[in-house]
Amino acid sequence: MNNGDKLSRTAETDKTETMEDSGEQGTELCSHHNVILKSYKNYDNFGVLSLVQYGPVKYIEWKAAEVNVDSDTQDQEWAVVSTGRSSRHRSNSECIRAEPLRLNTVNLKSFKVSRHRHGQHLTFAKRDESRSFITFIFYQANADIFVKSLMGHLKIYRSKKDKNLYHLDEDDNQETQELRRSFAELNLFTETTPYGMWNFIGQFRQRPYETTMGAFCKITDALLYRPAEDDEDDENHVAELLNQSLNNFDDPVIANVSGEEYEVIGSHTTPVLPSRPLVTRGSPLSVDRWAQAMDAEGKVTDFAAIKKIVFHGGVSPTLRYEVWKFLLGYYPWNSTYAERMHLRKAKVEEYFKMKQQWKSMTPGQEERFSDFRDRKSLIDKDVKRTDRVLPFFAGDDNPNVEVLNSILMTYLMYNFDLGYVQGMSDLLSPILQLMSNEADTFWCFAGFMERVCTNFDMDQAGMKLQLQQLHTLLSVLDPQFTQYLDRHDSGNMFFCFRWLLVLFKREFSQEDIMRLWEVFWSDLPCPNFHLLFCAAILDSEKETLYANNSGFTEILKHVNELSMTINIDSTLCKAEGLYAQLLSIESNLPDAVRIIIGLEPLNATAGDSEDDDIEDDDGDASTHAEHDSSIETVTLGALGGEVAFDRGINLQYL
Amino acid sequence: MSSNNVVLGRGSGSRIGPGGTPIAQKRLNTSKNVLLKVVILGNGGVGKSCLMNRFVSNHFDQHSFHTIGVEFLNKDLEINGETYTLQIWDTAGQERFKSLRTPFYRGSDVCLLTYAVNDKNSFKDVSMWCKEFLTYADVKEGATFPFILVGNKADIAEEDRQVSKEEAQVWCKENGNPSFIETSAKDATNVELAFRMAVERWTKFEEKMDRHYETEVVDLRSVKPPERVSCCFSANPALSEE
Numbered sequence: 001m002n003n004g005d006k007l008s009r010t011a012e013t014d015k016t017e018t019m020e021d022s023g024e025q026g027t028e029l030c031s032h033h034n035v036i037l038k039s040y041k042n043y044d045n046f047g048v049l050s051l052v053q054y055g056p057v058k059y060i061e062w063k064a065a066e067v068n069v070d071s072d073t074q075d076q077e078w079a080v081v082s083t084g085r086s087s088r089h090r091s092n093s094e095c096i097r098a099e100p101l102r103l104n105t106v107n108l109k110s111f112k113v114s115r116h117r118h119g120q121h122l123t124f125a126k127r128d129e130s131r132s133f134i135t136f137i138f139y140q141a142n143a144d145i146f147v148k149s150l151m152g153h154l155k156i157y158r159s160k161k162d163k164n165l166y167h168l169d170e171d172d173n174q175e176t177q178e179l180r181r182s183f184a185e186l187n188l189f190t191e192t193t194p195y196g197m198w199n200f201i202g203q204f205r206q207r208p209y210e211t212t213m214g215a216f217c218k219i220t221d222a223l224l225y226r227p228a229e230d231d232e233d234d235e236n237h238v239a240e241l242l243n244q245s246l247n248n249f250d251d252p253v254i255a256n257v258s259g260e261e262y263e264v265i266g267s268h269t270t271p272v273l274p275s276r277p278l279v280t281r282g283s284p285l286s287v288d289r290w291a292q293a294m295d296a297e298g299k300v301t302d303f304a305a306i307k308k309i310v311f312h313g314g315v316s317p318t319l320r321y322e323v324w325k326f327l328l329g330y331y332p333w334n335s336t337y338a339e340r341m342h343l344r345k346a347k348v349e350e351y352f353k354m355k356q357q358w359k360s361m362t363p364g365q366e367e368r369f370s371d372f373r374d375r376k377s378l379i380d381k382d383v384k385r386t387d388r389v390l391p392f393f394a395g396d397d398n399p400n401v402e403v404l405n406s407i408l409m410t411y412l413m414y415n416f417d418l419g420y421v422q423g424m425s426d427l428l429s430p431i432l433q434l435m436s437n438e439a440d441t442f443w444c445f446a447g448f449m450e451r452v453c454t455n456f457d458m459d460q461a462g463m464k465l466q467l468q469q470l471h472t473l474l475s476v477l478d479p480q481f482t483q484y485l486d487r488h489d490s491g492n493m494f495f496c497f498r499w500l501l502v503l504f505k506r507e508f509s510q511e512d513i514m515r516l517w518e519v520f521w522s523d524l525p526c527p528n529f530h531l532l533f534c535a536a537i538l539d540s541e542k543e544t545l546y547a548n549n550s551g552f553t554e555i556l557k558h559v560n561e562l563s564m565t566i567n568i569d570s571t572l573c574k575a576e577g578l579y580a581q582l583l584s585i586e587s588n589l590p591d592a593v594r595i596i597i598g599l600e601p602l603n604a605t606a607g608d609s610e611d612d613d614i615e616d617d618d619g620d621a622s623t624h625a626e627h628d629s630s631i632e633t634v635t636l637g638a639l640g641g642e643v644a645f646d647r648g649i650n651l652q653y654l
Numbered sequence: 655m656s657s658n659n660v661v662l663g664r665g666s667g668s669r670i671g672p673g674g675t676p677i678a679q680k681r682l683n684t685s686k687n688v689l690l691k692v693v694i695l696g697n698g699g700v701g702k703s704c705l706m707n708r709f710v711s712n713h714f715d716q717h718s719f720h721t722i723g724v725e726f727l728n729k730d731l732e733i734n735g736e737t738y739t740l741q742i743w744d745t746a747g748q749e750r751f752k753s754l755r756t757p758f759y760r761g762s763d764v765c766l767l768t769y770a771v772n773d774k775n776s777f778k779d780v781s782m783w784c785k786e787f788l789t790y791a792d793v794k795e796g797a798t799f800p801f802i803l804v805g806n807k808a809d810i811a812e813e814d815r816q817v818s819k820e821e822a823q824v825w826c827k828e829n830g831n832p833s834f835i836e837t838s839a840k841d842a843t844n845v846e847l848a849f850r851m852a853v854e855r856w857t858k859f860e861e862k863m864d865r866h867y868e869t870e871v872v873d874l875r876s877v878k879p880p881e882r883v884s885c886c887f888s889a890n891p892a893l894s895e896e
Contacts, residue, residue: 237760237761238758238760238761241790242758245753245756378748381698385719388717422720422722463754494723497723497754498722498723502722506719553741556726
């Protein structure tokens with residue numbers, strides 16, 4: 001391959017000597033299970049990553065979890081550093097796969113936590129000129145926990161420029177340490193001459209390398225090398241391009257561990273979900289219960305209890321007309337009958353005022369107002385293609401189609417910045433069918449749009465964020481399935497796009513979608529419950545996908561074809577069960593997950609100003625710019641404090 | 655997706671099939687099935703989904719929904735004794751969804767540019783769609799890529815027509831001479847023919863490319879495999895700060 005062979009052989013030699021000096025029995029200082037050693041195409045290399053002390057020297061050690069991890073491939077792709085005394089003369093292919101990979105911490109320069117499609121990556125960089133690196137994948141995105149543990153045992157200081165970068169300072173040579181620190185503080189060397197300083201310091205050190213690091217070259221090679229046939233795979237290309245469009249997963253984002261904080265060390269395992277509790281649905285909100293909920297003036301005093309009923313069983317169809325106005329924020333829960341009458345009168349007036357605005361547009365004005373004209377034309381086309389199979393909209397010249405058109409046109413004037421976006425007519429249709437009244441429908445629709453308007457962002461940031469959040473949730477709920485998706489070019493979750501854009505409107509019958517939406521509008525049991533609902537559907541479909549070894553296009557096709565086949569009640573039960581599972585391991589959940597389901601992040605540290613300047617160290621600022629905005633919640637949330645948390649909540653869509 | 659027999663005919667941009675075998679060679683084996691990726695583009699409401707559904711299931715739904723996201727269907731077509739599997743991709747037309755639509759252009763073998771004959775704007779925008787396709791499909795032979803111009807809704811009353819055949823033909827002349835056909839997904843006129851034209855157009859294009867390719871084949875084989883990038887030459891920028 002390259003000189004890696006030679007180097008690793010040397011490393012083995014050194015290593016053997018070191019190990020014989022210190023004896024085989026090391027002390028495990030901390031460890032983390034279910035960590036994947038990253039190779040360029042194999043994500044099956046699960047193992048335990050730990051910090052082990054042999055004599056005076058500490059090693060980062062990775063052991064494969066199962067002896068049957070294959071592999072010939074592995075052996076070719078990196079040299080496994082052997083602990084065995086007889087290993088000196090082994091060729092690479094003879095290396096025992098169960099033997100650990102050891103990295104002497106003295107030879108490690110730095111490590112970095114970054115956010116990727118496959119959870120979090122923890123990447124160690126070697127100290128020498130090759131600047132090679134090795135990556136471990138924490139697919140449950142909890143590398144920061146391991147990093148915290150390391151901090152208790154190693155001399156680590158956090159980079160001033162990049163909060164995700166940590167420098168290791170295990171070199172026992174005091175002089176070198178001092179030097180390194182002062183250089184780092186002086187910041188004389190810019191990123192463009194990164195290892196000039198290290199060469200310089202190297203001259204001071206005059207120390208031979210001791211151990212294992214030769215293996216790095218080979219590993220790096222394997223990471224960087226892309227087989228030629230990949231380039232021929234268009235499906236792969238489509239998925240890659242889509243990933244760029246969705247622009248989510250490959251940037252370092254989260255994992256703010258406060259630099260100076262040291263935590264108790266212990267054996268930390270990734271959270272394992274307990275079995276899913278059985279959940280049943282309740283009965284819908286009844287007329288009697290609703291009447292009970294109102295006081296003499298008409299205020300809904302215990303609206304929290306009402307929401308609970310709605311979450312568990314929905315609303316009786318006869319009551320929807322009334323209750324939806326509350327759920328959608330048209331009527332405040334604590335308003336009286338009189339206030340509501342007054343409010344409604346004002347709102348109806350306002351509606352017709354706005355309607356008059358577009359109604360009174362002259363042909364000449366329209367001619368010179370292309371933005372308006374284009375949107376009007378698209379609305380006109382789309383209302384003719386919205387739910388026309390339903391009796392309510394059936395037939396030529398159906399007046400209800402005209403009302404649908406009017407409301408969307410008026411919404412255009414109400415929120416011209418957002419405009420009309422395809423999908424809105426789907427969201428409006430069930431409300432109109434229920435309310436019939438044009439102005440009431442408009443205001444309920446406007447309330448619904450408040451919840452989901454980010455779905456229709458010009459830059460699609462809201463959709464991208466949700467797809468990413470879904471991936472994050474799945475990676476904890478079902479790591480195996482998440483890996484399957486990742487490996488099949490579907491980690492971008494694009495196949496859920498239609499589900500999310502119109503909140504499953506295209507997947508369910510009229511009756512079911514009304515039920516589903518009112519459940520979502522209860523805002524229970526947590527923010528983003530609709531994402532757990534996605535996860536619940538996927539949980540029911542994954543076996544089919546596995547069985548057919550479905551790839552990107554097949555997954556997309558399969559999911560598209562699920563329309564009208566999904567059972568709403570069992571899926572809601574499952575989604576609620578998934579939430580219960582997450583809650584039961586609450587304290588072990590990564591912050592990224594906690595934020596999505598409305599829990600306060602754990603690693604919140606208030607007032608850490610260093611965290612405020614988020615740097616894009618990938619050098620390609622333009623491609624990441626969009627990403628930064630879409631991930632704002634997560635980043636801010638991780639920074640902690642109540643303010644950040646509130647912002648996270650505000651960005652919830654349901 | 656399809657049986658093992660299917661040979662990917664896609665990706666005119668790449669002349670080498672999986673494993674380094676030239677696609678042209680694989681296609682010579684006529685017992686095999688060729689999979690063609692066909693993308694239908696055009697303004698909202700011109701009938702892209704209807705064309706696809708008419709062709710694939712010979713079905714027309716007056717009240718079909720507008721497309722959200724991306725959908726595709728497969729359909730086999732036999733031409734001159736050879737079976738082609740057409741994988742037809744249908745996308746949402748609104749500008750807002752552009753970034754999520756364009757990745758699917760990659761690897762297309764044929765592109766149907768559609769407009770409605772009763773919608774002048776949709777015809778005006780055909781040039782825009784053509785440009786968008788060429789930008790994102792990464793087609794190297796843009797000038798000769800197999801495009802088909804399809805004027806749908808030809809069933810409408812003559813007084814509602816806003817785009818004449820002559821105008822469309824003029825556009826074709828000025829834009830690399832794609833094939834042109836007027837269709838009606840509603841009454842099934844010319845729909846299958848349009849897709850046949852697409853395949854024939856692709857076949858011709860491929861033959862031309864094959865000839866082009868064969869003259870180059872020796873050169874290509876002498877090209878060394880891509881060199882591996884050593885870690886020493888491509889450092890991970892994420893890890894260097896000092």
